[in-house]
Amino acid sequence: MEKYYLENLTTTQVDELTKRPAIDFKSVFATVRKVLEDVKENGDKAVKAYTKRFDGVEVENIEVSKEEIAAACSKIEPKTKEAFAIAASNIEKFHETQLTDTQPIETSKGVKCFRQSRPIEKVGLYIPGGTAPLPSTVLMLAIPAKLAGCKEITMCTPPDKNGKVPDIILYAAKLAGIDKIYKIGGAQAIAAMGYGTESVPKSYKIFGPGNQYVTAAKMLLSIEPGGAAMD
16 A cells, blocks of 8 residues: 655645545446336345345345344443443434424414424435444434434345344444334435335435435435435
8 A cells, every 4th residue: 555645745746645536427327227217117126136236145135124133232232332322312312402392473463374393204214334334323313203203214224245234233223213124225225215115115205325326316216206305
């Protein structure tokens, strides 16, 4: 690996080394569009095929079972559980302040105006994979959804090379009260939640970060007539 020392570099060299790689969005959109169409048409079959193609693993059951969740939770160290309990409590306290009561205002005699917040009935949460699991993302998406009163919360996250979801991700989901968890990543996960499949419920709005393929899938789905809204 080549090493660089900042004090020896010019401004131009620093800019060159730190610039983000250019992305060919035309090819990204072309790839993602095919994924969306395939998942919309073929459901779980397409999801499993893309999981094998992109993640390099065959997954027989894309939904995480209760047994898998229980086994994962049993492997978490007590100190880690304590830390997550504190984090979850802090997140909950923060977002509870957003649950404001409706306060009508009489703008003129006999005319009352008010703002009413209602929960989205069905939401999808996307938790990226990559080199390190992101349990904090699980808590920061799932806890507000629960507090808001969303009736159906679906979570998708990529499986590892063994077809498993990291234990810490499943523990965070369990702690936040999420039990509909699917081993799906990338554009196929967004498509599954956006259209619905035999296993994955359709979501009205999808939340969560992701790479350029996830972002492209969210953009394309959101502009479809009746398509899911995106964060």
